[in-house]
Amino acid sequence: MNNPSNQALCFLALSALIGGCTATPEGTEEARAFYIARFQPPILVDAAPARPLKGSFSLANNTRRVGLADMQPIVPAFDGRGRLLASWNPHPRGAAGRPTFVIVHGGHGLVPTNFATALWLRDTLGGNTLILDSYWSRGRKENWRTYNEFGANMRALDAIAAGQWLRDVQRTDPDRTFLFGDSQGGWTVLRTFTDEPFLRMQVTSLYRGGIALYPNCQTNGTPEQPRLGPYTRPVVIFTGGLDDATPISQCATSIFRQASAWTHYPDQTHGWDTANRGAHTPAVDGECNRAMNIYNRFPICRSDRTTADMRARIAAFINAPSASPAD
Numbered sequence: 007m008n009n010p011s012n013q014a015l016c017f018l019a020l021s022a023l024i025g026g027c028t029a030t031p032e033g034t035e036e037a038r039a040f041y042i043a044r045f046q047p048p049i050l051v052d053a054a055p056a057r058p059l060k061g062s063f064s065l066a067n068n069t070r071r072v073g074l075a076d077m078q079p080i081v082p083a084f085d086g087r088g089r090l091l092a093s094w095n096p097h098p099r100g101a102a103g104r105p106t107f108v109i110v111h112g113g114h115g116l117v118p119t120n121f122a123t124a125l126w127l128r129d130t131l132g133g134n135t136l137i138l139d140s141y142w143s144r145g146r147k148e149n150w151r152t153y154n155e156f157g158a159n160m161r162a163l164d165a166i167a168a169g170q171w172l173r174d175v176q177r178t179d180p181d182r183t184f185l186f187g188d189s190q191g192g193w194t195v196l197r198t199f200t201d202e203p204f205l206r207m208q209v210t211s212l213y214r215g216g217i218a219l220y221p222n223c224q225t226n227g228t229p230e231q232p233r234l235g236p237y238t239r240p241v242v243i244f245t246g247g248l249d250d251a252t253p254i255s256q257c258a259t260s261i262f263r264q265a266s267a268w269t270h271y272p273d274q275t276h277g278w279d280t281a282n283r284g285a286h287t288p289a290v291d292g293e294c295n296r297a298m299n300i301y302n303r304f305p306i307c308r309s310d311r312t313t314a315d316m317r318a319r320i321a322a323f324i325n326a327p328s329a330s331p332a333d
Contacts, residue, residue, distance in 0.1 A: 037204045042085045044229060045160040049088025050145035052079040058115055059147050059298060068121040068285040069093060077116075077139060081171045084163035091139040092168070094176070095124065097132060105324055106134040106178040108168045108213075110161060112189030113149045114298060115141045122281035122289075123186065126317065131324060136172060140164045149190065150299045152222065153230040161194035162205060169212030184324065185216040189252060189276065192221025192243070196261065199237040206238045215240040215266070217320055220249055220276050223257035240266040242323050244316050246274035251297065251304040269319060277306035279313040 054077035056065055069076055079089035097104050107127045111120050116139055124135040140161055141149060149156045165185055172178040187195045195216035198209055218241060225231050234257075243265045245254050254262065254270070262268040271278070275294070282289050294307040 041159065041163060041204065045155055045163055046083065046085040046087070047144045047155055047160065049079075049083055049090070049143050051143060052089070052091075054091050054139065054142050055147070058117075058142065062298070063118050063284055068118050071286045072121065072125055074121060074124060074135075074137070074285075077137070077142070079143070081136075081138065081164075081168050083143075084167040088143070090164060090167065091143045093121075093124070093135075093137040095128060095135045095137075096176070097128060097134050101134045101176065101178060103179075104132055104134055104182070106172055106183045107136070107186050108165060108172070108183070109135060109137045110140070110165060110185065110187040110191035110194045111138075112187075112191050113152060114189075115139070115146075115148050118281040118284045119188065119277065119279060120191075121285035123188075123279070125285060127186070130317075131321060133324075134176075134178060136168055138164060138168050148299075150301050152190065153224075155230075157190070157230055158193050158197035158222070158232055159229060161190070162198040165194055165198045166208045166212065169209070173212060180212050181214050183213050185213055187217070187221070188219035188279075190222055192218035192252075193223065193234075195241065196221055196223065196234045196237075196243075197232060199239050199241050200232070200234055201236050201238045202233070210238055213239055215242075215323070217241075217323070218243045218265075219279070219316075220244065220246055220252050222252050223254065223261050225258070225261070234261045235264040237264060237266075240323070242267045242320065243269070244319075245270045246276060246278060247272035248274055248305075248307075249276045251276040251299075251302060267319070267323065269316065271312050271315075274309060274312050275305045275307045278309040279316065280306050280308050282306075282308050 075093045075095050077091045077093050079091055081090040081092045109120050124137050127133040127135050173180050185195050195218040199216050225234050289308050291310040294305055296303040
């Protein structure tokens with residue numbers, strides 16, 4: 007579908023009421039075709055870069071060196087054309103009966119923090135982890151422009167594809183499967199669980215809930231800045247008051263208040279949980295650096311205290327009995 011109908015366009019921007027039209031009926035092939043045509047850039051490569059960004063970290067140090075699987079093309083893309091790169095790590099004592107986490111990255115692509123998060127989820131919470139790539143597979147290293155075809159809707163389709171693969175191939179339990187993302191990955195979490203008919207139909211049989219760290223949250227109802235919330239599954243959100251990358255002042259308060267829980271740290275920058283020495287080495291508390299983003303060299307300051315508090319709250323969320331978003 008090269009020229010999606012006005013009806014399908016309105017489906018992706020219900021709150022904007024583009025052209026005064028009505029939403030596409032739930033579950034139609036027209037809605038599915040629109041998502042695929044606009045938000046499934048082709049899979050171009052089947053190997054991860056050894057050093058993802060110029061002068062950046064070694065991928066092997068953050069996978070093999072810490073006992074995580076290599077990034078391999080294993081997750082079929084939502085449109086069925088090609089496979090997304092991912093590191094699948096069933097718990098060493100077996101995947102059955104354990105929580106499963108799909109970890110989705112920010113605008114820099116996968117970074118050591120994502121692999122360090124996987125280690126924590128495995129070693130502390132006893133979980134299976136799938137570290138999912140959305141950019142490398144498509145021949146990109148990053149998405150610093152943010153609001154384009156590589157944004158939240160593409161990422162939501164990737165999250166759906168990962169959940170389907172875990173459920174149907176790895177036989178993990180959807181009632182114990184969570185989507186975990188930071189920055190643009192946090193945006194992915196919020197969009198994936200937003201209550202729109204097509205997303206709801208896909209997502210509710212795949213995930214129990216989501217965890218969004220310092221997420222992008224601007225929305226204007228267009229396909230590139232789509233609506234966020236209310237949510238079809240429990241979602242917890244963490245934000246920072248000194249965050250110059252994704253400040254909450256840019257976003258509707260309802261996006262946060264509609265979550266099951268929202269924790270705001272007034273004294274924290276973006277990325278307080280950064281693995282600033284790699285997943286294989288303990289982070290340096292209190293160290294501040296600047297993002298590599300050429301459009302916004304925002305500060306990133308590690309805080310062990312905030313990371314510990316956040317992780318305690320995440321553990322409580324994961325271990326809580328299943329509940330509806332309203333609960």
